[in-house]
Structure formats: structure tokens, C-alpha cells
Amino acid sequence: MGNELQAKPRVVAVTGASGYIGMALCHYLVEKHIHVRGLSRRALSMNGVRHVAYELRHEVPDLLLEGVDAVIHAAAETSRGADPDMVAELSGLDNLLNAAGKAGCRFVFISSQAARTDAPTEYGRLKAQAEQRVLAHGGLVARPGQVYGGPEKGLWGSLAAWARSAPMIPRFLPEPFIQPIHVEDLASGLTTLALDHRYDTRIYLIADPEPVAFSRFLREIARQRFGRRLLRLPVPLKPIFLALHLAERIGIRSGFAGRLKSLNDLPILDSAADMHMLGLPIQRFPSGLARPDQNRRTLLREGAIILRYLLRTKPDLRLIRRYGTALRILGETAPLDITALVRRLPLLLTLFDQPGARKRAGEGDALSRRIDLALILTEASAENSDRFLLERQLQRRFMQICSACLGLIMEAVARLTDLLIGRFWLDGIRPRAFRNNADGV
Amino acid sequence: MAYDVAIVGTGPAGVSAAWPLVRSGLKVLLLDASAGELPGPPVGEYFELRRRDRNQASWLTGTDFETWLDRGASSPKLRVPTLRPVFDGFVEANRIETDNFTAVGSLAAGGLSNAWGCGVARYDATELQTFPLSPAELDESFASVSQRIGLSGHSNDALRDYFGVDEWTEAGPPLDDHGIHILRRYHERRTTASLKDLRLGRARLALLNSNLNGRKGCDLSGLCLWGCARGALYTSRQELPTLVKAGAQLRKGVVVNHLERAEGTWRLCGSQRETGAPVQIEAVHVVLAAGTLATTAIAWRTLKQIRKPRPLLSNPTAAFLLLFPSTLGRAPVKGPAFGQVAFVMDLPMADAEAYGGLFSSTHITASEFIRHIPMSRRVATNVWRFLGPATFVGNAFLPSHLNHHFAELTQAGALRIQGQQDEALPSVVKSLARSWRAAARSLGALIMPGSFSIGLPGSDIHYAGTLPMRSKPAHGETTPDGELMGASGIFIADAASFPAISSKPHTLTMMALADRMAKRIVRSSS
Numbered sequence: 001m002g003n004e005l006q007a008k009p010r011v012v013a014v015t016g017a018s019g020y021i022g023m024a025l026c027h028y029l030v031e032k033h034i035h036v037r038g039l040s041r042r043a044l045s046m047n048g049v050r051h052v053a054y055e056l057r058h059e060v061p062d063l064l065l066e067g068v069d070a071v072i073h074a075a076a077e078t079s080r081g082a083d084p085d086m087v088a089e090l091s092g093l094d095n096l097l098n099a100a101g102k103a104g105c106r107f108v109f110i111s112s113q114a115a116r117t118d119a120p121t122e123y124g125r126l127k128a129q130a131e132q133r134v135l136a137h138g139g140l141v142a143r144p145g146q147v148y149g150g151p152e153k154g155l156w157g158s159l160a161a162w163a164r165s166a167p168m169i170p171r172f173l174p175e176p177f178i179q180p181i182h183v184e185d186l187a188s189g190l191t192t193l194a195l196d197h198r199y200d201t202r203i204y205l206i207a208d209p210e211p212v213a214f215s216r217f218l219r220e221i222a223r224q225r226f227g228r229r230l231l232r233l234p235v236p237l238k239p240i241f242l243a244l245h246l247a248e249r250i251g252i253r254s255g256f257a258g259r260l261k262s263l264n265d266l267p268i269l270d271s272a273a274d275m276h277m278l279g280l281p282i283q284r285f286p287s288g289l290a291r292p293d294q295n296r297r298t299l300l301r302e303g304a305i306i307l308r309y310l311l312r313t314k315p316d317l318r319l320i321r322r323y324g325t326a327l328r329i330l331g332e333t334a335p336l337d338i339t340a341l342v343r344r345l346p347l348l349l350t351l352f353d354q355p356g357a358r359k360r361a362g363e364g365d366a367l368s369r370r371i372d373l374a375l376i377l378t379e380a381s382a383e384n385s386d387r388f389l390l391e392r393q394l395q396r397r398f399m400q401i402c403s404a405c406l407g408l409i410m411e412a413v414a415r416l417t418d419l420l421i422g423r424f425w426l427d428g429i430r431p432r433a434f435r436n437n438a439d440g441v
Numbered sequence: 442m443a444y445d446v447a448i449v450g451t452g453p454a455g456v457s458a459a460w461p462l463v464r465s466g467l468k469v470l471l472l473d474a475s476a477g478e479l480p481g482p483p484v485g486e487y488f489e490l491r492r493r494d495r496n497q498a499s500w501l502t503g504t505d506f507e508t509w510l511d512r513g514a515s516s517p518k519l520r521v522p523t524l525r526p527v528f529d530g531f532v533e534a535n536r537i538e539t540d541n542f543t544a545v546g547s548l549a550a551g552g553l554s555n556a557w558g559c560g561v562a563r564y565d566a567t568e569l570q571t572f573p574l575s576p577a578e579l580d581e582s583f584a585s586v587s588q589r590i591g592l593s594g595h596s597n598d599a600l601r602d603y604f605g606v607d608e609w610t611e612a613g614p615p616l617d618d619h620g621i622h623i624l625r626r627y628h629e630r631r632t633t634a635s636l637k638d639l640r641l642g643r644a645r646l647a648l649l650n651s652n653l654n655g656r657k658g659c660d661l662s663g664l665c666l667w668g669c670a671r672g673a674l675y676t677s678r679q680e681l682p683t684l685v686k687a688g689a690q691l692r693k694g695v696v697v698n699h700l701e702r703a704e705g706t707w708r709l710c711g712s713q714r715e716t717g718a719p720v721q722i723e724a725v726h727v728v729l730a731a732g733t734l735a736t737t738a739i740a741w742r743t744l745k746q747i748r749k750p751r752p753l754l755s756n757p758t759a760a761f762l763l764l765f766p767s768t769l770g771r772a773p774v775k776g777p778a779f780g781q782v783a784f785v786m787d788l789p790m791a792d793a794e795a796y797g798g799l800f801s802s803t804h805i806t807a808s809e810f811i812r813h814i815p816m817s818r819r820v821a822t823n824v825w826r827f828l829g830p831a832t833f834v835g836n837a838f839l840p841s842h843l844n845h846h847f848a849e850l851t852q853a854g855a856l857r858i859q860g861q862q863d864e865a866l867p868s869v870v871k872s873l874a875r876s877w878r879a880a881a882r883s884l885g886a887l888i889m890p891g892s893f894s895i896g897l898p899g900s901d902i903h904y905a906g907t908l909p910m911r912s913k914p915a916h917g918e919t920t921p922d923g924e925l926m927g928a929s930g931i932f933i934a935d936a937a938s939f940p941a942i943s944s945k946p947h948t949l950t951m952m953a954l955a956d957r958m959a960k961r962i963v964r965s966s967s
Contacts, residue, residue, distance in 0.1 A: 310819050322498070326506050353817035369510055371818050375808050376509050380498035385491050388807045390772040390826055401770060404827045407820040414817060 145207025452552025
């Protein structure tokens with residue numbers, strides 16, 4: 001299949017090319033040496049993509065799809081924000097379907113997991129209608145799950161923004177489940193559907209066959225992408241629905257209610273067979289969450305915290321870099337899951353560095369290893385030699401000795417804390433290494 | 442085409458055997474498995490470098506972080522980056538399999554002497570009792586070896602007779618305050634009851650105090666652990682150029698696997714270390730000096746002595762920390778990193794004695810100690826900065842009968858070593874600790890509580906006794922001249938031929954035995 005894609009240069013038109021999925025799709029196609037015609041309202045500047053102005057609400061110019069092998073329709077009507085004008089979207093779709101029919105190219109429509117004729121939202125019902133029209137025209141329909149990963153745009157962007165700054169995560173009861181799909185995996189699947197003639201006209205389900213609780217999804221974004229550990233706050237939905245319902249009765253309409261309901265009502269996509277056929281997923285949740293080059297940055301930040309703990313002052317950049325390099329040499333690329341409090345107050349690592357805590361954490365404990373590694377690196381740096389060698393000058397030496405005494409007092413407090421709550425609480429929140437991204441699990 | 446003698450290994454045993462052979466005009470080939478040169482040791486003074494050298498990580502810790510993180514109770518030597526190539530590849534190249542045993546050896550030019558603490562002593566009549574020769578037969582060899590390598594530490598102290606080398610020994614470089622203090626206190630109070638089991642003296646070392654043969658005398662650089670840039674500490678590698686000048690041939694990068702009999706000669710069968718290409722060399726006599734483990738494997742493969750376990754001798758080890766409260770709070774100063782003070786402690790419980798040395802702790806990386814302090818690393822670092830300069834770190838070698846290691850050749854030709862320590866070892870170490878605690882008090886010092894620890898089996902690297910010399914040797918044993926029974930013409934020059942080892946450093950005795958053996962070969966072939 002991959003060879004077929006590369007056999008001769010093909011042209012794929014992507015509508016909504018400046019959107020979240022559209023852009024990722026363009027990047028993917030360019031990478032696969034496929035010529036891309038980017039159709040969007042906003043101008044695009046992307047290497048290898050020819051931009052053509054396109055407006056969903058307008059007529060389709062005759063030459064728009066000339067020489068195009070396939071159209072992937074990723075554009076969505078967004079002029080009314082959260083409550084899209086579905087009528088406009090449907091008419092835009094009709095125009096495009098007709099144009100594609102005239103040009104004789106394949107058509108792939110990106111639908112929604114919410115698409116159902118009996119969906120609780122108008123959005124879901126209209127998406128279902130749109131699907132029917134596409135199928136009637138011999139097009140293919142892709143129903144993606146919850147798309148995530150890559151640049152923070154679209155719904156994914158809002159979720160990421162939430163995970164970056166929110167103080168906690170709502171855990172709705174009953175818990176909604178979503179089926180994640182990495183945006184690059186979706187792009188790969190869509191490209192296959194667009195160009196491989198073995199795929200017939202029908203609905204394809206592109207989502208991880210295994211659903212993930214929505215609150216876990218958010219929590220993993222916070223942890224893996226932003227290194228934040230957020231608590232989940234249970235939020236019972238029933239009273240909220242009731243309140244929203246009452247509000248609606250007295251005339252206050254809210255799109256929010258429908259979206260919340262829709263989230264809670266998402267049908268499970270039985271996507272295993274389609275995913276298998278498309279050779280997906282390549283990146284399973286949550287491994288695709290990391291930002292490019294983010295791991296190294298997270299590791300460097302982690303190094304700064306651990307080194308600061310050992311040094312009691314801000315470590316120099318050179319040392320932090322050596323920490324990153326050492327971890328790479330050791331093949332340990334998974335960052336430690338360090339809480340915000342410890343990040344702000346590295347001194348707290350004393351609690352996890354108690355001999356008892358180390359012993360309970362076991363031989364291969366990542367934090368213990370990394371503290372030891374940081375210690376070795378620190379010792380081998382001239383800049384920090386005074387941390388290991390008493391000064392010759394009397395006054396400074398006196399200060400060093402005083403600091404050792406203070407350290408002992410602090411150690412006593414830490415030991416006592418470890419004895420009191422180490423086993424019951426601290427062990428549970430001990431910073432551990434994330435699952436290794438390189439494993440692809 | 443065939444050499445008169447091929448010597449496998451360029452460590453102290455191989456080089457000591459080579460000199461008499463080369464001098465007699467025989468055609469001698471020296472073989473080792475070294476690949477490339479060893480990295481140069483750091484140059485300068487230890488604390489100066491620690492405070493100023495921005496690239497000290499390259500020699501202090503290197504990039505082999507695993508060896509620092511996953512270390513057991515093994516010697517810091519094994520982690521020194523500049524010494525890594527000394528040990529690398531030995532276990533794999535010689536096909537050694539171990540169970541509960543740390544097997545250390547060297548493929549490098551100069552072998553394990555590159556990482557030697559340089560402790561020298563002469564086995565006395567009692568220790569040579571099990572050897573099938575009279576002690577006087579070794580006198581000449583002890584003299585010639587000692588003069589060749591240069592010894593220091595001459596001192597009229599309680600260990601003078603124990604070491605037995607002072608007739609060839611120059612005065613040593615100055616000791617640091619702790620060394621001077623503890624020796625003086627011992628001298629003043631040696632009749633005290635708590636010191637009756639202890640003998641203390643200057644360590645006798647293969648260390649130059651004045652220049653010799655192009656090597657420079659010790660300047661107290663404090664870098665002994667990393668390899669001496671001045672060559673003050675002896676390694677047999679230093680002798681290779683002069684041996685070649687004297688007529689020896691040197692071939693590097695060859696790993697010998699076994700020997701085959703050819704017509705009137707022996708064929709050494711092995712491979713090129715780098716490429717694995719087969720190598721065959723013919724020689725009339727073969728001297729095996731590859732280090733006990735490698736020598737044993739080669740000998741047993743040659744004799745096809747498969748699945749016959751034999752005891753492998755080695756000394757259990759212990760380590761401890763000696764604190765001098767009167768010097769607490771002092772800044773570390775330039776001083777010696779070699780073993781300054783040696784001790785012999787009687788162990789009435791084991792009917793034997795322990796030998797050991799005392800070293801300045803500050804000349805070893807702090808992380809070696811910090812991880813043993815039962816505190817968070819942050820506070821332990823702070824505490825060690827304060828304590829370290831007021832301490833000596835001690836090592837102790839215990840009698841070999843407290844180890845029960847066995848070695849055998851597997852069907853596939855690998856050397857399998859099963860390590861086992863005697864059940865009594867922990868209690869013997871406890872009694873040693875007790876004796877030291879009492880003695881330390883009389884010497885104005887303290888044994889740091891909880892600091893006495895037992896080393897991993899095999900980490901002493903004092904392996905011996907697999908091919909013991911006997912007056913009536915059986916198959917697989919060696920004659921008093923070191924010739925291997927069942928393979929005439931093959932001689933064992935390293936400690937594999939020792940019928941017994943004591944806790945005393947045995948390298949010098951091994952070198953003397955190799956020297957004597959080589960002189961016998963010269964005599965018999967002329």
C-alpha cells in the first residue's frame with residue numbers, strides 16, 4: 001500500500017486545510033510526496049501545498065478539482081462558533097460532491113463520532129445526514145474518535161489548554177468514554193482511504209477500539225504534555241442536566257447542555273476491524289501525547305529540579321545538559337512525574353530520598369537512580385566542587401559546617417515525616433517515570 | 442619459524458618471566474590481547490583539578506554511568522574511566538561464566554598491574570610451606586625483581602619482617618597527617634592490651650620515590666587511583682618497550698584459547714581480538730601468564746580437563762572507615778592517595794590474620810561514600826564534606842580458607858566459577874571489626890559505626906590455586922618449576938600455580954616465582 005502511494009505523483013485536495021485536522025493531513029501528504037491542493041478560506045503557507053481560496057458557503061469554481069485524484073473534506077462550518085450552521089454545511093457539501101463527481105475524483109468525508117440519525121444533538125443528526133449524501137454519491141466516510149496530538153488546535157487545542165491551566169479535572173458521573181485517535185494516525189488512515197481504490201464506499205471507523213474515560217484522557221494530557229498532576233473532582237451529571245433542563249424551560253438556551261449530553265451519549269465505535277485493515281494505530285494513547293522534542297525539555301526540567309535539590313542553589317545550564325545527556329546514554333527517556341509542589345520546592349525531594357523510602361521503592365526506582373546520577377554529575381563538575389570539598393578559607397568553611405548541622409536538623413524532620421506518613425501517603429505520590437514513550441505502548 | 446618461548450600475557454608475571462629468557466638470547470614472543478593504547482591519566486594535583494578542571498568528568502566519572510549506578514560492594518577501581526579499558530572484554534574473550542562471583546581480569550598491555558594498588562611483600566617460610574621449594578631458592582629472584590621495579594616504604598616498624606623487602610626498598614614519599622599520627626600513636630602504645638593483635642607499619646609499595654628507568658618519583662599528585670601520569674606506580678606495561686629493545690617480540694590483540702601439540706612444539710590457537718580471525722603461533726615452550734582465570738581456562742582446554750571442579754583460591758575482603766575526631770573540620774589538603782599505612786590484625790577466631798591498608802578517603806570520589814550514609818543524598822553530601830577529610834578508608838584481605846569458590850571447564854569450553862563464602866565469614870569480619878574498634882580508640886581514632894562491610898565474592902582479584910605446584914604433581918598440577926603435568930613444555934607463571942595464598946599481597950612473590958621459573962627454562966634449554 002505504501003509503495004502504491006509513492007508510485008506516481010498524485011494530487012489530493014484537502015478542504016479546511018488550515019484547520020486542525022486539515023493541516024496535519026497536509027503535512028502528512030507532503031511527507032509522503034503527494035501533491036496537495038490546500039482549499040481554505042485563510043491563506044496557507046506550507047511547503048509543498050498549493051493554496052486555493054475556498055469558502056464552504058460559496059459555489060465551487062469549475063477548475064477547483066481539475067487534475068485531482070481525491071478530495072478529503074475536512075472543512076467544517078464554524079461561522080457561528082459552538083453552534084454551527086449545519087444547513088450551510090450540508091449545502092457546501094452538496095456543492096463539493098457535485099464538483100468531485102464532475103472531476104471524477106474520489107471523495108472522503110470526515111464525519112463525527114456523534115453522527116447518528118437519533119443523536120441527541122442537531123449536530124449529530126445532521127452529520128448523519130451528510131454521511132448519507134456522501135455515500136449516495138459513492139464517497140467514503142471516516143468517523144474519527146477523539147482526535148488528539150500535534151499542534152494545539154481545534155477541540156484538541158481546547159482540551160490541551162484546559163489541561164495546561166485548569167486547577168483540576170472534572171470527573172463526570174456517569175463517566176463518559178472517548179476513543180482517542182492520534183491526528184497523524186487519522187491522516188494516515190484518510191490518505192489510504194483517499195488513494196487506495198480497494199476501499200469501497202462505506203463508513204470507516206477510525207478510533208482506538210479501546211475506550212478511555214474522559215477524565216483519564218484529560219489527566220494524561222496534563223501529565224504527559226505539561227508534567228502536571230491534576231486531581232479529579234467527581235461531578236455528578238444528573239443534577240446538572242436537571243438544572244440545565246429547568247433553565248431551558250424558562251427560556252435560557254445553552255449549547256453547553258447539548259454538548260455535555262452528546263459527550264455522555266457517544267456511541268462506542270466498534271473500530272477494531274477497520275483500524276486493523278488500515279494498519280492503525282501507529283501511536284496508541286497516551287504515547288502520542290508528547291510534543292516534538294518535548295521529552296528532552298521535560299528531562300532537562302527534571303534535571304534542574306533534582307540538581308537544585310542536591311545543590312541547594314540553581315544549577316548551571318551545563319550541568320543540566322549533562323543530566324539530559326547522561327539519561328540519553330542510559331537509555332532512560334521517560335521523564336519523572338514530578339508534582340507541581342515539588343517542582344516549586346525541590347527540597348521536598350528529601351522526603352522521597354530517605355533511606356527507608358528508597359528501600360521501599362525498590363532496586364530499580366527511577367527517582368533514586370536519578371538522584372544518584374545527579375550526584376555523580378555534580379561531583380564531577382569544577383563549578384560545584386565546594387559542595388564536596390571543605391573550603392580552605394576559615395569563614396567559608398565555618399558556614400559550610402553550619403549548613404551541615406542545619407541539614408541534620410532537616411534530615412531529622414524528614415525522617416520523622418517518613419516514619420509517620422511515608423508508607424501511607426508519600427509512597428503513593430512518589431515521583432515515578434512515565435511509561436517510556438519509545439516503547440510505543 | 443617457531444619461537445623458543447611464547448609468553449601469554451604481559452602482566453607482572455609474564456614480564457618477570459620474560460626478562461631472564463630474553464637476556465639469555467632465546468627467541469621470545471610476548472603476547473597480549475590489548476587493543477589500542479590506554480587513555481592517559483589526568484595530569485596535575487587532585488584537589489587543584491577537582492576545583493579547576495572543567496572537563497574533570499571525562500576522567501573522574503566518564504560516561505559509563507551504569508557502572509556508577511549499578512555498582513555492588515566492589516572496588517572503586519572498577520569504575521575509574523581511565524582504567525575501564527584495563528578490565529573491558531576479559532570475561533567475554535576468555536569465556537568465563539560466573540555464579541555469585543565477580544570475575545575480573547585484563548586483556549590490556551600490562552594486565553591487572555595497570556590497576557594495582559602496588560602493595561608488595563615477600564612470602565615467608567611459613568607461607569611457602571606448602572610450596573615444593575625452599576624459601577632460599579627465591580632469594581635471588583626477589584632481589585632482581587624488586588630492584589627492577591623499584592620499591593619504597595623502607596621503615597623500621599612493626600611490619601618490617603612481615604614484608605621482608607626492606608633490603609631492596611628506598612624510603613617512601615611523605616605521608617599525610619593521619620598517616621604520621623596513627624603510626625606515631627601506635628609506636629607509643631603498641632604494648633597496650635587493645636593493640637596486642639594489631640601490627641601497624643608503613644605500606645611497602647612498588648612506588649618510586651626517586652626517578653628510575655625513565656619513571657619519575659612520586660610528587661603526591663593524589664591521583665593514584667586514576668593511574669600515575671609520572672609512572673611512579675609500577676605497571677608491567679612500563680617494561681614492554683625495554684623488553685622489546687632487549688630483543689623480545691611483542692604481539693598485541695591476540696586472545697589465546699588453547700594449545701595443541703605440534704611436532705616438537707606447541708601450537709597456540711586463538712583469535713584476533715578485534716576481528717575474530719583465527720591465529721596460530723608455534724613455540725617450543727609456552728609460558729602461561731594471562732592471569733589465573735585466563736591461564737586456567739587455557740590450561741584446562743589444552744588438557745581437555747572438562748567438568749572437574751577445582752577450588753579457586755581468593756581472599757574475602759572487607760572495608761571500613763576510620764575517623765580521626767581531632768582533625769574534624771579541616772579542609773582537604775594535597776597528599777598521598779596510595780596505601781599509606783598497612784596493618785596486620787590477628788584473628789584468633791579464624792586462627793589466621795587479616796592484612797589491609799589505610800588510604801585517604803578524600804582522594805576517592807565522595808559518591809562512593811555518600812551512598813553508604815543512611816541519610817538523604819543531599820544531607821549525606823553535606824555530612825561527608827565535613828567528615829571525609831578526617832577519615833581513612835581501610836580495606837582488609839581475609840584468609841582464603843573463608844572462601845569456597847570452585848572453577849570448572851564446561852563441555853563447551855567455558856570457565857565456570859561458582860562463588861561461595863564460608864558461613865563463618867560474617868562472624869570473622871565482626872571479630873575483626875571488634876578488634877579494630879578497640880585498637881582505633883587507643884590510636885586516637887574511631888571506627889565509623891556501620892562502616893564495616895564485606896566485599897563481593899571475587900572482588901579481591903587475588904585469584905590463585907587452580908593449577909597448584911606440588912613436589913609430586915598429579916595431572917593438571919604443576920611441578921616445582923611451574924611445568925604443567927600432562928603438557929610438558931607449558932609453564933604456569935601466574936598465581937594459578939600457587940598451592941596456597943595468605944592474606945598478604947602475593948604479587949611480588951608471584952613475580953619472583955616467574956623469574957625463577959624462567960631461569961630454570963633457560964638452564965634446561967641450554
